[in-house]
Amino acid sequence: MHSFGDLMQKADLTTRAVAGFIDLLLVIALTRLPDILGMLSATGYILIRDGLFDRQSVGKKLIQVRMAFADEPGRMPAFRESIIRNTTLAVAYLLFLIPYAGWIAGPLALAVEALTALGDDRGMRVGDLFARTWIVPTAPPAMDQQPEFTPPGTGDPQDD
Numbered sequence: 001m002h003s004f005g006d007l008m009q010k011a012d013l014t015t016r017a018v019a020g021f022i023d024l025l026l027v028i029a030l031t032r033l034p035d036i037l038g039m040l041s042a043t044g045y046i047l048i049r050d051g052l053f054d055r056q057s058v059g060k061k062l063i064q065v066r067m068a069f070a071d072e073p074g075r076m077p078a079f080r081e082s083i084i085r086n087t088t089l090a091v092a093y094l095l096f097l098i099p100y101a102g103w104i105a106g107p108l109a110l111a112v113e114a115l116t117a118l119g120d121d122r123g124m125r126v127g128d129l130f131a132r133t134w135i136v137p138t139a140p141p142a143m144d145q146q147p148e149f150t151p152p153g154t155g156d157p158q159d160d
Helices: 013-031 035-051 058-063 079-096 101-119 126-131
Strands: 065-069 133-137
Touching: 013 035, 013 058, 013 065, 013 101, 035 079, 058 065, 065 079, 079 101, 079 126, 101 126, 126 133
Parallel strands: none
Antiparallel strands: 065 133
């Protein structure tokens, strides 16, 4: 019998960082919308992003990783878990908007998230620990479902 750890593996931190950078670019673009609309749009995206597109933010979709429950492989996380896991990032974003003090507190909050993920066996950051989620690679097609390539002339003579 396979354990849950055998069925899923964590996404590596470099892959997650690239997905996060893509999402950061989107947050920066949303922030540039006029007045309070930009701040609300960016904060809203940060909170719900992992509930979009089959539990994938735009960055996660492009990099092919997704949010999953850390302890319940059969259950699918949704917007609730996205909001819980990303509240810490939304707070860091809002801190960045505060001149001077926020420019220290925001990066400090992100550093705590990153260090927690680096120190955790499953790569779970503080938000993941709260939501009981983690980030895993999007499942590739099963290897036994792909046809095996046999060069002409090397197989059964009737196949040529």
